[in-house]
Amino acid sequence: MRQARHSGRAQGAAISTGPAGAPSVAPPARAAGAPALGRLIARRARAHAQGAPASRWQIALGALAAAAMVLTTGWIVADAAVGGSPLLPYSPYFTGWLRHLTGDRLTYSVFLGCLLGFTAAYAALMPLARHLPTRALVALLALLYLICLIGPILLSTDVFSYIAYARMGAIHGLNPYVYAPANIAHDPIYPFVGGDWIFTQTAYGPLYTLLSYPFAFLGVVGAIWGMKALALGGCVAMDWLAWRCAQLRSIDPRTALIVVGANPLVVIYSLASAHNDFLMIALMMLAIFLTIGAPVAAEGSAAAGSTARVPTGGRRAMTLRREAWSAAALVVGALVKATVAAILPFMILGRRRAGAILGTVASLVVGLGIAYLAFGIHGVDIISVLNRDSMYVSTDSFATEIAHLLGKPGVYPIDHTILKGVLVAIGLYLLWRTWRGYDWVAAAGWALLAITVTSTWLLAWYLIWPLPIAAVSRDRRLLYATLAVQLFFVIHQISPLFTPE
Amino acid sequence: MSTLDQHARERPPAGARGEGLFARLPSWLAPRDSERRGRGEQRLIESFILIVVALLLAVATIHDTAREVGIGERLHADLRSWVRYTDPYFHDAYGTYHNPLIEQNATTFTTRDVVCANTADVKPAGTVQVCLIFKGPVHNGFRRAVGGYYLYAAGKDIHEPVLDRPQYSFGCFGGAKTELRPDGEPNCAMASPPKVYDPPLIGGR
Structure with missing residues (x-):
């Protein structure tokens, strides 16, 4: 049952592990004693666990x-x-x-x-x-x-900030970790940068900043x-x-x-x-x-x-x-x-x-x-x-x-x-x-x-x-x-x- | 199950103790490759804490949502009231205001809001806005202004918004003459309208 709880699978069905690591579902023990209901529960549990075809x-x-x-x-x-x-x-x-x-x-x-x-x-x-x-x-x-x-x-x-930082570095030669978009107020991207971020240097990682540089030329x-x-x-x-x-x-x-x-x-x-x-x-x-x-x-x-x-x-x-x-x-x-x-x-x-x-x-x-x-x-x-x-x-x-x-x-x-x-x-x-x-x-x-x-x-x-x-x-x-x-x-x-x- | 058996169960398998240094650690401190099977108390306690935290977050979310609904109603009433006060030909609820600047006191538990806006469709920079101070509850979608002042709207472009600061305001009327702002400053610090353009003290970072 602990395994069932861990894997989030069907309750009432014991999960064992097949040779390839794929779970197989055995019907619960009580199913044998109560034929109709037991079979139904077992079928439902099996269908649920195995992702049966949709009704x-x-x-x-x-x-x-x-x-x-x-x-x-x-x-x-x-x-x-x-x-x-x-x-x-x-x-x-x-x-x-x-x-x-x-x-x-x-x-x-x-x-x-x-x-x-x-x-x-x-x-x-x-x-x-x-x-x-x-x-x-x-x-x-x-x-x-x-x-x-x-x-x-x-x-x-935010996307305009990404572009602004890219343009700062790739076109204007400004380090986006030192300068903020306010320093490129003449750039066409500047009006679109969020008001809260125009004085803020980039918070993104250096590899992302480098990756964004080619976009500046588009x-x-x-x-x-x-x-x-x-x-x-x-x-x-x-x-x-x-x-x-x-x-x-x-x-x-x-x-x-x-x-x-x-x-x-x-x-x-x-x-x-x-x-x-x-x-x-x-x-x-x-x-x-x-x-x-x-x-x-x-x-x-x-x-x-x-x-x-x-x-x-x-x-x-x-x-x-x-x-x-x-x-x-x-x-x-x-x-x-x-x-x-x-x-x-x-x-x-x-x-x-x-x-x-x-x-x-x-x-x-x-x-x-x-x-x-x-x-x-x-x-x-x-x-x-x-x-x-x-x-x-x-x-x-x-x-x-x-x-x-x-x-x-x-x-x-x-x-x-x-x-x-x-x-x-x-x-x-x-x-x-x-x-x-x-x-x-x-x-x-x-x-x-x-x-x-x-x-x-x-x-x-x-x-x-x-x-x-x-x-x-x-x-x-x-x-x-x-x-x-x-x-x-x-x-x-x-x-x-x-x-x- | 004997104590010895229990101890043996708690000990990780040989491969799970790790190599070298880890193998010398006592069993309660040694790293394990998988959790030992317990009686579930730890999971129960964790789940209980998670449910308590979820309830706290749910209550806080609903409380804050209801609070924001109240603030939204106030905002709507403030704008309608501003139009009704400034437009002598006011007829409908959705009159005209331009470049609205609303200072809502949503952080302290007062109902004081200040709405500043232009009566004409102009760019705000260099113009004078009309500010009204609203207090009290919403009645039929409107609120009562207790006073107001005029605000010199400094700023040059989209990123230099109008700032409602005492050094830019003048001509206090009504209750605004004696009332103080939440920070203790007077509503109006300028004696008269500005005669020359004074670069605003904004964007100075």
């Missing part, structure tokens, strides 16, 4: 949910293409050919109504995904992503399309890696795909605004994929009953290389956006192998060396950037909400200190659990979730950080907790629905 109503409900997702996304994008909405950042007008689809501006009520509709459809589709054809699910994601790709930038000015609109394509590539990579990791861990990959790829915060908030978080997450998932695919018994084999192999002889070198590359992928992810560095200690503690440490050190030396050559000492000073960002406060953060609940006007400096203390305590506890055999992937997911919940600067795209890990984690509590936190965030957005526009 008619499952197909109908799945199609309805998919249609609702496409419709709501399309509605938001079509209305947004008209422009002039408070939900849109000041932006170059490059989606004029879409404006005649509806002719209406995007209002809060339409946006929030669509968001809630999308969220409800997502909730309905998640449990059905395991029964639906893979091609249909992939087609749904492709359609959603295509709609987001061709639409305008929604909700956030012009403003070309760079926006480039950033959109980059975000889409990262998002697709994230989905594919979530699929593969779920397969490796004997978790239904179709469910993982929908949990990650069709998430409202992924599609409507993050992809439609072309955020670079996808790149970081894709690298994080690549690291996890390389690690859990490595032939090492330490990959929670006892807990899940998998048949991971212990490396012997010549395979030891292969394992070492694979783990080194895995750690390197994480370090590269951290040099895209620093947050992902938080899961590195869990990987090292969970694996306790030289490969991860060697990979970390080598990639850090190379990555920071490149960053130093490109940007000087400011490019490698990630700590001060993190310290600066951790002092920001957003109205959507749980810290602010709890402060209001306690009758305080907002978050005070002492609250930052308390929250950091709580985060450190959670991190230490998770590290100890990992040291004592808890699944390091799940621990890393909890750590990312704790970072988002305790952060005073919470934005929608931060809440997708732990999602792919939660989708492939054997501790299903992580998935429920992540989805619950996301739901709270969505609920917090809906207040404009109750006030006149």
